[in-house]
Amino acid sequence: MASCVLLCEALVLSVAIINSLSSGIVEGRSITKEEYLQMKEHMKFLNKPAVKSIQTTYGDIFDCVDIYKQPALDHPLLRNHTIQMRPNTYPKGIKINEASSSKAPNLALKNGGCPLGTIPIRRTQMYDMVRSTSLSKFGKKFINDQSMHHYAKAEIKGQYYGARVTINLWNPRVQGTWKSWTEFSLVQMWVVAGAGNQLNTIEAGWMVYRRIFGDYHTRLFIYWTSSQTTIIKQVATICYAKDFVQVNKDIGLGGTLEPVSVYNGTQTSITLYVFQDKKDENWWLAVGSGIWVVAVGYWPKELFNFLNIKADKVAWGGEVYGESPLPEMGSGHFPSEGYGKAAYIKEIQIIDQSKVVRDFDLLHDQCEYFVDKPGCYLGYPVTQDPMGTFILFGGPGGNCS
Structure with missing residues (x-):
């Protein structure tokens, strides 16, 4: 049913786009014939030739693209980049399974994933581009008003080379009107260096964000910022992001995560690792569920001017x-x-x-907890629990002071 809904939406939108060439309105915003043609041309650049295509239950299409033709290698800094198929080194205490990632439940694409030598990239559709306010803003996190931007998080400062975390999956309610495309709700881990216009971040987690994904499902995403002004997101449609080098053939970034947790019932989760390979200083992402944790790919050190050395906050x-x-x-x-x-x-x-993994139980008293809208959201640690120290957070949002 979900697949049918999205495919029908695509068909209706295609008609709407054709009509828009005279009416000027598509999915609630103005679009000119020139802009439509620019989008169509840009899609040719984004969607690389596929060896195989996989359609998900929710209507997403993942194209299996030659690993050496993936969009990351179009980045000017990576033109002569040699792909690293696996980390050279792992931090002490981290164990990444070398077995097939198809055994990682809730993460791998169905039907055997992509063939060897290819990686899955979610296909960009025309209606994905139309939802952006302009072609230049396509795929970027929309933060137009900082007063509408809120957090409930814990952070620790120091000299770090990565982190591990398990977060449980939910599907928070985000407004479902055309005017609320810019609204999102996410849970993630941040690895940070620098500040202001010199900010470097690597972020990974799950999000609900119609402007990017076209629906309200819970999706796996990654995000990064470099210094200066460039902000690039590798989620769903934004497979042209000249950043993350993927090596895993089974896990599609931007894919739907299911099942989500049930209130007062079964809890489901995803485990994330972000760590720096101490030999070549690239930053790796590994994800998993249960005992299966597999390397997905990495952010080359060339992308950063602070994180290429270390992180100063997680x-x-x-x-x-x-x-x-x-x-x-x-x-x-x-x-x-x-x-x-x-x-x-x-x-x-x-x-x-020391490139050694340390448990949060020994560090939580060094953390700072930040909540900027306590009437809507809260977050704090739970200690002295048989599960160890963990963080509970979140809230209902709504009309709160």
Whole structure:
């Protein structure tokens, strides 16, 4: 059913685009014939030739693209880049399975994933581009008003080379009107260096964001910022992002994560690792579920001017953007309701300056907890629990002061 809905939406939009060449309105915004033709031409650049294509239950199409023709290698800094198929080194204490990532539940593409020598890239559709306010803003995180941007997170400062975290999956409610395309709700891990216009970040987690994905499903995403002004997101449609070098043939960035957790019922989660290979200083992403954790790919060190050396802050938590009534964060329930009802972040580890993994149980008193809208969202650690120290966070959003 979900697949049919999206395909029908695509058909209706195609007709709307054709009509728009005279009416000027598509999906609630103006679009000119010239802009339509520019988008169509840009799609030819974004969507690389596919060896195989995989359609998901939700109507997404992942194209299996030759690993050596992936969009990351179009980046000017990576023109002569040699792809690293696996990390040279792992931090002490991290174990990444070398087995097929198809055994990682809730993550791998169906039907055997992509063939060897290819990687899955979610195909960009015309209606993905139309949802942006302009072609130049296509794929970027839309933050037009910082007063609508809110967090509930924990962070620790120091000299770090990565982190590990397990976050449980939810599907928070985000407004479903055309005017609310810019609203999102996400949960993630941040690895940060620099500040201001010199900010370097690597971020990974899940999000609900119609402007990027075209629906309200919970999706796997990664995001990064370099210094100066460039902000590039590798989620869903933005496979042209000249950044992340993917080597895994089974896991599609931007893919739907399911099942999500059930309030006061079964809890589902995803495990994320972001760590620096101490030999070549690239930053690797590994994801998993249960015992299966597999390397997905890496951000080359050439992209950064601070993170190429180290991180000076790591953070975990929720982030939302929207106007009142604000979107839900996490499960949509406050931490006071407890484990199984509120969103959690657990099994937190930090990779310290000795490149050794340290447990959060030994570090949580060094963390700072930040909540800027306590009437809507909260977050704090739970200690002295048989599960170890973990973080509960989130809230209902809504019309709150």
